[in-house]
Amino acid sequence: MLYFFLSHAREDDPRSVIRFFNDLSSEVRNLAGADPHDTVGFLDEQSLYVGQRWQLALADALASCKCFVAMTSPRYFRRDYCGREWGAFSDRLAAYERQWKRPAPALLPVRWIPMAVPHPLAEDIQLHSAGTAASYLKYGLRHMLDLQRFHDDYQEFVFDLAQRIVNVAAEYDLPPPRRPIRLEEVADAFTITSTTDAPPPGRRPVSAVGPARLSTRAVVHFVIVAGTRESMSAVRRKLEYYGDTAVDWAPFRPDVDETLAEFASRVAEDRMFDSEVTDISRLGECLELAKRRNDLVVLLVDAWSPALAEHQQALLDYDNHDGNTSAVLVPFNSSDDETRADATELQVRLASVLPRHIERRDRVMLRPHIPTPELFSTDLEEILEVAQNRVFRTGTVNPQVPDRPSRSRPILEGPTTPLDGEQP
Incomplete structure (x- = not known):
């Protein structure tokens, strides 16, 4: 089992990174009861560009690892391969x-080198919790590893992190990606703006995944x-396709x-899109x-x-x-005799x-006649592909920082021993 993937900026003291990786791997083996020579972690010790074979090994590790350990630093958030x-x-x-309706605390950021100003994506990572050692907060893990006086703090940190990794691996079974990972096609998470802010009242985001949701994929708003x-x-007479809200509409029942x-x-998920759902009352806001x-x-x-007055305007x-880059689809049920009879009107x-x-x-972007679920799926897939290509050609660059953090981040507490002479 591959328990963890260690992500780091390759210029951030690679010898110390390797030492930490080996220490962490050893502790994970001990806690998991693995054999001494079992591979429990992945560390990219080579350039992504030395050959396709190594890139495939890295992609396979990302697709199968149970936890992601990010060695954060000022340099880390400037490296696009780290963002990917x-x-x-x-x-x-x-x-x-999405599947289990609960977050998996498997993304574990580590303060490797302290940052004066946190990156927007990580600014809500809680690093100042009550039990965190002052040495970890002030100096970061790399400095703790190098100085003998922080030896006990460092050892305790490695143990705590290894225990977290083993526990997460046992409790959360992350699915592999639907398609093989190609890093050159993955968006750099550090240079794009999140599109998954908490929905305003009245919006029902069907694919929302809770407060810990992380994603870098394109987003489609279904209205x-x-x-x-x-x-x-x-x-009309036939009402079995409708529910208590507009979002309950199910035109292809019973099939x-x-x-x-x-x-x-x-x-949309099958096409690697994230999605949000709302009704027509928030159409302008969505656009x-x-x-x-x-x-x-x-x-x-x-x-x-369109027979409803509130929809006409x-x-x-x-x-x-x-x-x-917006589209209109008009699906209906081919067995709905009332709709067929009034089709012209x-x-x-x-x-x-x-x-x-x-x-x-x-x-492409207007499909006024979709009588079957199979045709709906085909039409929607084509629309998403064409619309995304149009965005690539005509979209604007808006690297805006969200007004507030949009989701909580995993918390990794450091060891509890205070710095010599300092108050805990």
């Missing part, structure tokens, strides 16, 4: 949290343009019992957020929804939106609220 390693492991954390069971009762939001989020962050917006429109306002009504989009004839 962090990002690749973060995506595995996100997949676990559900549908009514509730109550509101749709004034418009697909999950909501369309869940179905769409699953398709503005996507413009600033180079996200995608996909409207999932019930053909009957919102769709007309959207029709004046000039972005070419529904098409006319849709054209009345989206006239510019109809005239533009962007056949």
Whole structure:
């Protein structure tokens, strides 16, 4: 079993990094009951660029390790390969949290060299908890390793970290990535802005993974343009596709019992996108957020929804939106005889609220006739690919720092022994 992956900036005193790696590996073996020569950790001692074989070994380690130990320093957060390693492991954390609805504390940042100003991604890592030794906080682990007077602190730190790694490995079974990791395709987590802030009231982010969610992938905002069971009762007879909220709309029942939001989020996940879900009341906010962050917006429109007065103006306002990275899909159930009987009237009504989009004839980003779940999946996959390519060509660079940390980070406490002569 590969218990941990050690990520570090290769210029940060490599001899000391190797020594720490060997000490940590030895302690993990002892605590896990592994054989003395078992490989329990991975350390990149070579350049990523010496050969494809080594890159594959590194990618395999990221895909199978149980924990990610990040040796943080001022230099670490300026190295894109460190950001890519962090990002690749973060995506595995996100997949676990989506599946099990709880965070996995498997990303373990270590203060290797202290930083005067924390990187925005790591600024909410709690390094000043009550039990943390003053030596670790002030000097960092590298200095503790080098000086004999910190020997006991260092040994205790290594033991505590090894115990954390073994415990996490036993309790949390992180899934491997859906596709082989190619680091050249992974976004640098240290140079992009997070798009997973806590949703405002009223938004229901189907794929949200809790406060510890980490991800570096592209984000698609699904806007559900549908009514509730109550509101749709004034418009049509068949109400089995609707629920208490707009997000409960499930047009492909009974063949697909999950909501369309869940179905769409699953398709997006298969294409390596993170997703958030809201209803039409937050459409304008969603478009503005996507413009600033180079996200995608996909409207999932019930053909009957333009009959609702509260939807008509919102769709007309959207029709004046000039972005070419948002899309409209209109799914319906091929066995829905009521929709088939009123198809012409529904098409006319849709054209009345989206006239510019109809005239533009962007056949990629406007799909007004999707009668089956299979076609919906195919259309959505194509839209995500095309829209992402358009973002690459026309998107803007907005390296904005979030107003506040968007999620908590794993806490790694140092040893408890205070610095000589200092108060604990």
